[in-house]
Amino acid sequence: MGYVELTYTPGEDDLICTFRVKAHDLRRAAEAVAAESSIGTWTDVMTMKEEIRERLRARVFEIRDDVIKVAYPGELFEKGNIPQILSSIAGNIFGMREVEGLRLEDVEIPRSIALSFSGPAFGIDGVREKLKIEERPLVGTIVKPKVGLSPEEHAEVVYRALRGGCDLVKDDENLTSQDFNPFEKRLKLSLDAVKRAEDETGEEKGYLPNITAETQEMLRRAELVKELGGKFITVDVVTCGFSGLQTLRKHDFGIIIHAHRAMHAAFTRKKDHGISMLVLAKFLRMCGVDQLHIGTVVGKMEGEKEDVLRIRDAITGEFYGIKPVFPVASGGLHPGHIPALYSIFGKDVILQFGGGIHGHPDGTEEGARAVREALSMVLEGKPLDNPPPALKKAIEKWGISETL
Numbered sequence: 001m002g003y004v005e006l007t008y009t010p011g012e013d014d015l016i017c018t019f020r021v022k023a024h025d026l027r028r029a030a031e032a033v034a035a036e037s038s039i040g041t042w043t044d045v046m047t048m049k050e051e052i053r054e055r056l057r058a059r060v061f062e063i064r065d066d067v068i069k070v071a072y073p074g075e076l077f078e079k080g081n082i083p084q085i086l087s088s089i090a091g092n093i094f095g096m097r098e099v100e101g102l103r104l105e106d107v108e109i110p111r112s113i114a115l116s117f118s119g120p121a122f123g124i125d126g127v128r129e130k131l132k133i134e135e136r137p138l139v140g141t142i143v144k145p146k147v148g149l150s151p152e153e154h155a156e157v158v159y160r161a162l163r164g165g166c167d168l169v170k171d172d173e174n175l176t177s178q179d180f181n182p183f184e185k186r187l188k189l190s191l192d193a194v195k196r197a198e199d200e201t202g203e204e205k206g207y208l209p210n211i212t213a214e215t216q217e218m219l220r221r222a223e224l225v226k227e228l229g230g231k232f233i234t235v236d237v238v239t240c241g242f243s244g245l246q247t248l249r250k251h252d253f254g255i256i257i258h259a260h261r262a263m264h265a266a267f268t269r270k271k272d273h274g275i276s277m278l279v280l281a282k283f284l285r286m287c288g289v290d291q292l293h294i295g296t297v298v299g300k301m302e303g304e305k306e307d308v309l310r311i312r313d314a315i316t317g318e319f320y321g322i323k324p325v326f327p328v329a330s331g332g333l334h335p336g337h338i339p340a341l342y343s344i345f346g347k348d349v350i351l352q353f354g355g356g357i358h359g360h361p362d363g364t365e366e367g368a369r370a371v372r373e374a375l376s377m378v379l380e381g382k383p384l385d386n387p388p389p390a391l392k393k394a395i396e397k398w399g400i401s402e403t404l
Contacts, residue, residue: 002053003034008061013074016108017089020067022101022272030068032098034058037089038076067105079116082242082283090275101272107279109286111320117286118249122256123323124316124348127290130231130256131167131204136379137342139371140168140208140352141364142330147175154181155189157364161357162197162205164368168350170208170234173262183209183221191228208232208258215244222253232256237284238263249288258328259289281311285319291326291350296333298340298401305344316348326350334359335367335374335384335391336400342378351375361393370394 004027010016017037023029034040038058056076062069078084090104120126128134141161143154158169169190177183190207198205211221211233218240225233237245237259249257267274277294284292292315295308315325327349329341334356341351353371360367373391377384384391384400 003031003038003040003057003060004063005059006061006063008059008071010061010071011073013110013112014071015074015077015085015089015110015113017070017072017104018067018106019070020101020103020105020272021099022066023099025098026063026066026068029098030060030063030070032096033068033093033102034060034070036093036096037070037091038072074110074112077113079113080246082117082246082287085113086242086283090279094273103271103273104275104279106276107282109282114286114320114322117322118246118252118288119286119322120257120288120290120325121249121252121254121323122290124326126323127256127326131206133167133204135347137345137347137375138167138326138350139165139368139375140170140328140330140350141166141357141368142170142172142352142354143175144172144354144358146172147178147181149181151181151186151189154186155193157358158190158207159193159197160364161368162194163200164357164365165372166205166357166368167203168206168208168232168352170232170258170352171210172354173210173212173236173260176210176212183211184224187221187225187228187230191230206232206256208234210234210236210260212236212240215240215247218244218248219251222248222251222255226253226255230255232258234258234260235289236260236262237287237289238280242283242287245284245287245289256290257288258291259284259293259325261293276307278307278311278314281315281325285315285322285325289325291328293328293330296329296331296337296341297344298333298337309344312345312349328352330354332356334398335370335394336398338371338374338378339384340401342375356394356398359397360390361397362390366390367394 039056058070058072143157161169187209194205194207211218268277294311297305312327330352333353357367358364370390373388
C-alpha cells in the first residue's frame with residue numbers, strides 16, 4: 001500500500017500523530033490508518049495520480065510495540081480550521097475493521113498550522129493581571145447545587161463565596177438559561193454580587209457565567225457579559241464544539257474564556273480507544289481558551305498524575321510564542337487537599353472547590369474562608385495541624401490528603 005515508510009524523516013511542516021493500535025496485523029492496520037486519514041481508501045482508484053500519492057500521502061515512520069507514529073504533510077490541512085484537521089486525523093479511522101482499538105495519544109503541530117489560530121487572548125499572565133494576583137494559586141468555586149437555584153439565590157451564593165475568600169465563582173456545566181434561572185437575570189445579579197464583594201474585601205473578583213448555547217446565542221450572551229462589565233465567561237468546549245469556540249474567540253470580546261471539558265471522558269478515558277485529553281488540550285490552546293480543566297490527581301475525577309502533568313505542561317510550555325493557558329484543578333476537592341495540590345501543581349493553577357466549600361458545616365462563606373486559610377498556611381510552609389477555626393471544621397469533616 002506504500003504508507004509505511006520507516007526510513008522517512010518528518011519535515012518541519014509535517015503534523016505528527018502518535019496512535020496506540022490494537023489489531024491482529026499491526027502493519028496492515030498502520031497502513032489502513034495512514035491511508036484513510038490522508039489520501040487513500042479501501043481499494044486502488046483510477047483517479048489517483050502518482051504526483052498526489054507522493055506529495056500528500058501520510059507516512060508511518062515508526063512502529064514500536066503497539067504504538068505507531070504517522071507524519072502528515074501540512075498541505076493536507078486547512079489552516080485555521082480545527083474541525084477539518086480533526087476530521088482527517090481523528091475521523092473515519094476509529095471505525096475501520098482493521099483496528100480493534102485505536103487511540104490518538106498525542107499530536108505534534110507544526111508552526112505553520114499552530115500560528116494560523118488565535119491562541120489565548122489573556123493566558124496566565126493576563127488572568128493574573130485582571131485579578132491583581134501575582135504569586136499564588138487562584139481559588140475558585142462552582143455554585144452548588146448545580147441547578148435549581150433562583151437568580152437571587154444563585155447571586156447570594158456568589159457573594160458569600162467571594163466574600164469568604166474565593167477569587168472566582170463559576171456556573172456549573174449544565175446551568176445555562178433554564179426557566180428557574182434565566183441567564184440575563186442571573187448575570188446582572190451575580191455581577192452586582194461581585195461588586196459588593198470587591199468593595200468589602202478590597203480584592204479583585206470574578207464571576208464566570210456559562211454562556212454555552214447555539215453559536216449565535218453564545219455570541220449574544222458574551223456581548224451582554226461585556227456590556228455589563230464582566231471579565232470572564234465559561235464555555236463547555238467539547239459539547240459546543242471547536243467551530244462554535246473558534247467563532248467565539250474570533251469575535252475577541254476582551255473577556256477571559258474559561259473552558260469546561262464536560263463530555264471529554266466519553267472518548268478520552270478508555271486507554272485503548274478514542275482520543276487523549278492531551279490532544280484536546282493542545283487544540284484548545286490553539287483555539288484560544290484562557291483557562292482549562294485538566295484534572296486534579298487527588299480529587300474525584302479519573303486521571304493519573306503523569307497524564308495530568310503532561311497536559312499541564314502542554315498548555316503552559318513554550319509553543320511558538322502562543323500564550324500559556326491557566327490550568328484548572330477541579331472535581332471532588334476540599335481544603336485538606338491543598339498541601340497535595342500545591343505540591344503537584346505549584347503556583348500556576350486555579351484550585352476550584354465545589355462541595356468542598358459549600359459542604360462546610362458553617363456554610364459557603366466559611367467554606368471559602370477555610371480554603372484561603374489552608375492556602376495561606378501552605379504558602380507559609382506550615383502543616384495544617386494547628387488550623388484556624390474555619391479550616392479546623394473543614395478538616396474535621398474531610399481530613400487532610402497525603403501529599404503525592
